[in-house]
Amino acid sequence: MKKAFLALGTLLILLVAFSSCKNNTYEAFNTICDTSNAQFTAVINPIITDKCVSCHNSSSLSGGINLVGYANVKDNYEGILSTTRSGKMPPSGSPLDACSITKIQTWVNQGANNN
Secondary structure, rough: HHHHHHHHHHHHHHHHHHHOOOOOOOHHHOOOOOOOOOOOHHHHHHHHHHHHOOOOOOOHHHHOOOOHHHHHHHHHHHHHHHHHHHHOOOOOOOOOOOOHHHHHHHHOOOOOOOO
């Protein structure tokens, strides 16, 4: 009788544990970062616009840095990479995810082209 209750209790604990994870899909844990298309216009500029330009534009110039447009991003990519990797930027809101940082690094490694 004791073994039956122990088995039932274990089963109940496992059921609760697995049911609490029902909204997590396998894909969420196995996300692949596609860096095959690290082009400025299609990939890099949207990341910078979404995460950086609200503070780093010609009107704000937070830190004296403007990240609007290709030339400004190219001139500042080292700072972008170092401050996003360290978690210093952006100072509020959600930080750049590892995939976005990897895409920027890939773009730089490929010559930081205006494509």
